[in-house]
Amino acid sequence: MTKPPDCQSNPALARRVNVETTALLAELAANIPFIFISTDLVFDGRQGNYTETNTVNPLSVYAETKVAAEQTVLANPRHTVIRTSLNGGVSPTGDRGFNEQIRNAWQRGQNLSFFKDEFRSPIHAEYTSRACWELFSKRQAGLFHVAGREKLSRASVGELLAHRHVHLNPQFDTGSLKDYVGAPRSPDTSLDSSKAQAQLSFQLPRLTDWLLENPAESF
Template identity: 55%
Template sequence: MNAVSDPTPSWEGAVWVTGAAGLIGNEVVRLGRDGSPSPFPVRGVARADLNLTDFTAVDRLFAAERPSAVIHCAAMSKSPACQRDPEAAWRINHAATAHLAGLSEGIPFLLMSTDLVFDGLKGGYVEADPVNPLSVYAETKVAAETAVLANPRHVVVRTSLNFGRSPGGRSAFNEEMREAWRAGRTLDLFEDEFRSPIAAIETARVLWALVRGRHAGLFHVAGRERLSRVEIGLLVAEWFRREEPNLPTPYRAGSLRDYRGAPRSPDTSMDTGKVERLLDLRLPRFSRWMAGSPGWNRR
């Protein structure tokens, strides 16, 4: 059951990062292993190392390695996939999370959750706002949040769209957009659906700061800018055209009013003041970050 890909001989006392082959988990592992800000050895736990829904295997590895903290990024993270297979979504997003949080009773445990726990009728959400999930994905995350927050030592971080490069090159929303453009598709983007996007590396920095500081509770970690899907699409298109000047990036601006699919939350922009005040930092505006600003700054 040892990770074949990693040469470190013993993981005892390391910080476990689940979902290590995914977009955010990979950034968390990289940032931890680069030294600052992590003083701990970091154990990236990918599916190839451990299937988190195999509870017997999880118990065995957890007992053998006795992690000092867990940053739980593994999930069925795409809403359409959860909608297609609710049973699998509940098993990994809720049951496996509750199981791992139970094993982590005496150590810091951080769960990644989502802005989609909200119905999006209000926008500018603070942590105290009531949730109202509209999809299977969001329902599983709300249940997982409740299980994790039952332990006063534990942390839940809700984030928004994360921009970045995933190890497989296909997980981030921007990678999905590029794949569609490379295939010659025109993207339909809503001008009246709003999110607070953030670069995954900035999210990862905040996760480490929360775990290192032994902070507990519920936090919103997102970009400090409310942007429509069209505005986000234009920023992503501009970014990719720097790397691939000939990439066609066509899109059609549409309205949620004319949309007839599974329910969508129109405005899940989040207020990040709580975590910014706690950690004394200012999260970047996505448009500035995309334009090359250094990002996460001390106030």
């Protein structure tokens, strides 16, 4: 279960799917490499620019399930946990990447609100996949952060995407986490990916540079 609100409203199912199923799969894969994709949201976001040695402090049910699953996976020294941040790109259904969800909302004429004080390290999913593959190929087990090289606020991400989809007449406001009512959110879960970067044949991109170099239909 990848959507935090769904996990928050059904914690028992979230634990079953995210923790128990992962434990079962890790057990079935006990003698072979196994990669579990985790999230930057394992951190409480008070610090930012987190490395693999920083202490986790999950604020939501989703994040708690990911921390519990990580611990199960990392108990096997053959296995790997890759924490990533917001992933975007082109999905087969056209609605899975955060960029696609934003574009689709603008296409429907929705006005969106983006926090100016919530920070992530967004990345194109192709790079996450390539990094997973290279780490796997080099038999790199253990914990790695794999995310974009640039820390961006959600408002900055919104502005970058609006610039890309001017023809949709994108409407959005910028708000503050301080005015947000709901389950706690981590303000700055930007990730330091140096440990993984040292193993990779390519540079993890800054989202701004990547967008400048690639056509609108690719993100």
